[in-house]
Amino acid sequence: MLRSLYIWPDRPLLSLLVLLVLAMPFLYLAREPMHTLLRRASRAIVRPLRLGARWLTDAAARMRTRNREVLLAHGSRELRLSIDRELERVTILVQRDLEGYPALQRRLMDEITRIEEDYKRSGEVPPPSPEWVKAIEALAKIRATGDGVVERILADIRDSLDDIYQKVVAEYRAAYQQRHKILSTCVPFWRSASQTLVQVERNITSLNDSAAKIDANVEKLESIFARRTEVENALTSSASTQFFISSLVMLIAFGGAYVNFKLISLPMSAMVGGGDYITDTLRASEIAALVIILFETLMGLFLMETLRFTNLFPLGNITEKMRRRLMWVSLAILLVLAGVEVALAVMRDSIIAADVALKQSLGSAAAVQTEASWVTRIPTFGQMILGFTLPFALAFVAIPLEYFVGSGRIVVGAGFTLLIRGAAFSLRVGASLAGEAGKLAVNFYDVLIFAPLAIERWIRKVPETASHKEKLQSAPAFPQPATSGEEVL
């Protein structure tokens, strides 16, 4: 195209230079309209880009506000659920333990009274008779005169006293033994009282812990209602962590589902037909296996929902009785499906065994090798156990799924906001580049017509120089003072 314009095809540079020189006067004449055209073209690109950038920034701000609302709503919902759970625990604790507190107190009081009575009884010692003590004192004052009668009387008295002393001591010891017995009967009561008090203390401590948790959650809830930034940051971070963990758990669950799928897809071909294809690559048996797995997952979701582990469905408006019924129905269906899987595992094994036997009899060893996949290496019993347990394991997917959905909305929203902001920034950069490119194009145009511009500047400069010279000539070399020089001198 350009080659056709060359004056001397073998000298393109020279041709271009000559063409430029020839075009220069025309380009110079078209300078003003060309400048306007370039500026307007640049503006035509810059303005929509800026407009787009502004719209995207506004959209990002709106989305951020919306995300914030969702985040705070999600956080407050989680906290409310947590508070509800704690309050439920407290209610159960109060109903179970504190309801029996009057009876417990009565029992405690009875035990304390009995201990007190026993204690008093153990402290009672029979006091010696005061007359008997006085008689002894009187006898002790009698002096030994050496009179035989007196001596004999005193010896009789001493013997009698010894007997009495022995008797009294024996009685005293018996009384102490009795008191010890009473005290030993007190020990179980003391233990019981102590245990009761420990239990009371434990309950109170648990109650205190729950109350502390409730307080902390209420405080967080207040912060959410007050829309504090630190709470928002904490909730975002928590949502990201939840999203990551739930994704990981879901990935593991998908692995389990895949194993389950592999286990039942082959035997399903005996039920729905082996050679039927729904699409180009999906067999009918595979779809059937997938449907069974999805059903199991669904029943698991219902089970978890009715057990109040998750809150994915709006089941708040159904009665407790209905909830229980739903729970039993879900569990029953899950059990039936698990049973079906056990049967399928057995069938799978028999199909593979028959297939291998046939191929061996046909002598196509290569085909036998290709069919012997990793699943065939699991013994039948293991396959049966897997078939039975995997549906129940899949049921627990409901918990990470709830977190995945809840936190996914926040994380994806945040990511989307970031993306929009990035796009707005790119548009702004683009607008700036387009503006600068416009200016550059104007300057480049002037560079192309540098010669006429230089001539124009020179022509303009000539009269200016002339007028300047005229001004210089008309002006006196030295300013004339108002008074004459002679007078000065």
Next chain:
Amino acid sequence: MKLTTATLALGVLAVCAGCGPAVNHNQAVYVLVDTSGTYTKEVNKAQGVVNYLLGSLEPGDSLAVATIKSRSFSEKDIVAKVSLTKDPIQANSQKKAFSEKMAQFAHSTQNTKGTAYTDITGGLVQAAEFLNETGAGRKTVIIFSDMQEELDYKTVRNFPIKLDGIRIIALNVSKLSTDNVDPRRYMGRLEWWEKRARAAGATEWRVVNDMEHLERVFSRRG
């Protein structure tokens, strides 16, 4: 609402995993075994190929084995045929029965003298008729022969045949003693058959003499 969306997404994912138009994946294979002249000695190899096919066919597929004789356009030449049921266990029993029939045929053929003439065209027309009746998505004719057609003067086979949508595989095309003298005869013969097959509308023409790697020829997507 959230759960419904999640379940829907899972369903869509599951369905879209194999998006594409519904295709008839059933196979129908017709094996023509040459029992003329000295080629009867090769029947044991044909039995091996049929056994391999039985191992690779899936429920819903069809298989037939017929002989190439002096005149082969006849149902009487079909040694055994089967349309496998959708139930894999039943299909296995069908395969077993078919294999036994094939073994009997191979045993009986070894003790008989080969036919004087070789009517490959008649066998092909009979095969096309059978394959079209099965309605399978993938139709294959396996010719187990030296591809040397010899007809008596009464038999008329020089008319255009129809093999639309059928792939032809010539297996174990043995060289004749005359081919050894002039190999161009062998190559010319194969070229003539290829031209004829393609003119008849065959989707593919293949000559396979390496019997060790049959999986390359009979792979499901091959």
